[in-house]
Amino acid sequence: MAATAESVLKPDFQTRRKHFIFTDEHEQLRESITNFAVKELAPHAEEWEETTFPDWVFTRMGELGFLGLDKPEQYGGQGGDYFSAMVLGEAIAHANCGGLAMGVAVQTDMAMPPILAFGTEEQKQQWVVPAIKGEKILCLGITEPDAGSDVKGIKTRAVRDGDEYVINGSKTFITNGHRAHLIVLVTKTDPDAGYDGFSLFLVPMDAPGVIREEKLKKLGMHASDTALLAFQDVRVPASALLGQEGKGFYHIMWELQGERMIGAAGSLAGAQRCFDRTLAYAKEREAFGKAIGHFQVIRHKFAEMATKIEAARQLVYVTAWRFANGEYPVREISMAKLFASRVAVEVADECIQIHGGAGYMKEYNVERAWRDARLNRIGAGTDEIMLEVIGRSYGL
Numbered sequence: 001m002a003a004t005a006e007s008v009l010k011p012d013f014q015t016r017r018k019h020f021i022f023t024d025e026h027e028q029l030r031e032s033i034t035n036f037a038v039k040e041l042a043p044h045a046e047e048w049e050e051t052t053f054p055d056w057v058f059t060r061m062g063e064l065g066f067l068g069l070d071k072p073e074q075y076g077g078q079g080g081d082y083f084s085a086m087v088l089g090e091a092i093a094h095a096n097c098g099g100l101a102m103g104v105a106v107q108t109d110m111a112m113p114p115i116l117a118f119g120t121e122e123q124k125q126q127w128v129v130p131a132i133k134g135e136k137i138l139c140l141g142i143t144e145p146d147a148g149s150d151v152k153g154i155k156t157r158a159v160r161d162g163d164e165y166v167i168n169g170s171k172t173f174i175t176n177g178h179r180a181h182l183i184v185l186v187t188k189t190d191p192d193a194g195y196d197g198f199s200l201f202l203v204p205m206d207a208p209g210v211i212r213e214e215k216l217k218k219l220g221m222h223a224s225d226t227a228l229l230a231f232q233d234v235r236v237p238a239s240a241l242l243g244q245e246g247k248g249f250y251h252i253m254w255e256l257q258g259e260r261m262i263g264a265a266g267s268l269a270g271a272q273r274c275f276d277r278t279l280a281y282a283k284e285r286e287a288f289g290k291a292i293g294h295f296q297v298i299r300h301k302f303a304e305m306a307t308k309i310e311a312a313r314q315l316v317y318v319t320a321w322r323f324a325n326g327e328y329p330v331r332e333i334s335m336a337k338l339f340a341s342r343v344a345v346e347v348a349d350e351c352i353q354i355h356g357g358a359g360y361m362k363e364y365n366v367e368r369a370w371r372d373a374r375l376n377r378i379g380a381g382t383d384e385i386m387l388e389v390i391g392r393s394y395g396l
């Protein structure tokens with residue numbers, strides 16, 4: 001649109017403009033997820049920090065169609081595009097409950113995509129259909145006590161025995177691990193075959209030999225459940241193999257790209273929520289006779305934060321656009337994940353500072369925002385691993 005005399009004279013700071021990747025339908029979806037989060041989830045956020053969020057959240061979200069927004073209609077999904085998944089990843093931030101957002105993302109953007117991408121029709125009917133309804137809860141097991149960043153170093157073994165595989169090993173830090181009905185499990189089927197020795201399995205969590213050990217205590221994301229799991233002579237039929245035997249490493253590296261993208265969207269939304277709440281506080285809280293937001297030093301903090309958030313937004317959205325349009329921009333996904341999660345932590349930290357002592361108190365929720373955001377620099381690949389992926393992509 002050409003600048004008119006009026007628009008040149010008057011910057012449109014107050015205009016709410018949607019980004020080009022989102023349509024009016026996406027914005028309506030954003031509104032309905034936000035309303036749901038504000039009315040049905042946020043009122044319980046504090047309680048769920050103590051108890052973890054209840055399973056009815058999955059069934060309710062299934063009922064509303066929110067667990068299958070970008071999933072095919074033939075499995076009960078809404079058949080929407082990738083950006084609808086991004087909208088969920090962002091709007092769920094209004095639940096004020098990072099642990100809940102993470103538990104849901106594990107269901108929709110970590111465990112379900114590999115079943116849809118590599119699974120047989122039978123596996124999709126058995127697990128994806130009820131998962132979209134929220135009747136079955138899923139988790140994803142990559143990390144082990146002795147191998148996190150170094151996925152190649154995992155030790156969980158699956159050994160063929162007639163028509164079955166026998167699985168032994170352990171997984172740790174597994175989100176949804178205590179409540180899940182199914183784990184998408186990364187194993188080694190041929191330890192001598194390097195990257196070609198990995199295989200994925202769909203393991204029911206009630207199979208004999210699956211042991212859910214202690215609930216792990218953590219810095220933030222308290223509303224999510226985080227499990228240490230053991231697998232002792234767990235027998236699964238050969239039909240539980242997900243995708244091609246020996247190709248599990250490549251399958252899981254593909255899965256991680258979507259997980260990082262949605263994590264980046266969540267970080268961005270968390271940063272924006274924290275910024276908005278703190279802005280309102282800075283306009284109200286007075287010191288030395290004026291609202292603290294009017295001290296230049298505080299005003300500049302907001303300017304810095306807003307600039308970083310906007311830069312993260314453009315990187316995340318444009319990368320999502322490329323991903324949704326069939327490209328596989330691993331370098332930019334790593335950049336988006338790295339940058340957005342760093343920005344979220346920096347913003348939350350600055351917001352605590354702007355709140356002063358109140359920022360250190362639980363009542364204002366900014367300390368929780370910081371604790372929750374802090375995970376995103378570690379989970380789904382640490383900052384250092386993102387830097388490795390980016391650096392190596394230049395042939396270094």
Ligand SMILES: Cc1cc2nc3c(=O)[nH]c(=O)nc-3n(C[C@H](O)[C@H](O)[C@H](O)COP(=O)(O)OP(=O)(O)OC[C@H]3O[C@@H](n4cnc5c(N)ncnc54)[C@H](O)[C@@H]3O)c2cc1C
Binds near residue numbers: 106
């Ligand atoms: C709350 C929470 C939920 C999680 N949920 C899940 C889940 O649902 N499923 C799942 O499978 N995993 C999950 N994880 C695990 C998470 O993905 C790992 O913690 C993460 O990948 C890092 O692995 P690690 O903890 O073993 O750290 P390590 O790999 O031991 O890394 C330790 C440090 O060394 C650095 N480092 C490692 N290798 C390199 C290198 N090559 N170059 C430079 N620095 C390096 C790391 O960046 C880090 O700073 C979760 C973790 C947490 C904390």
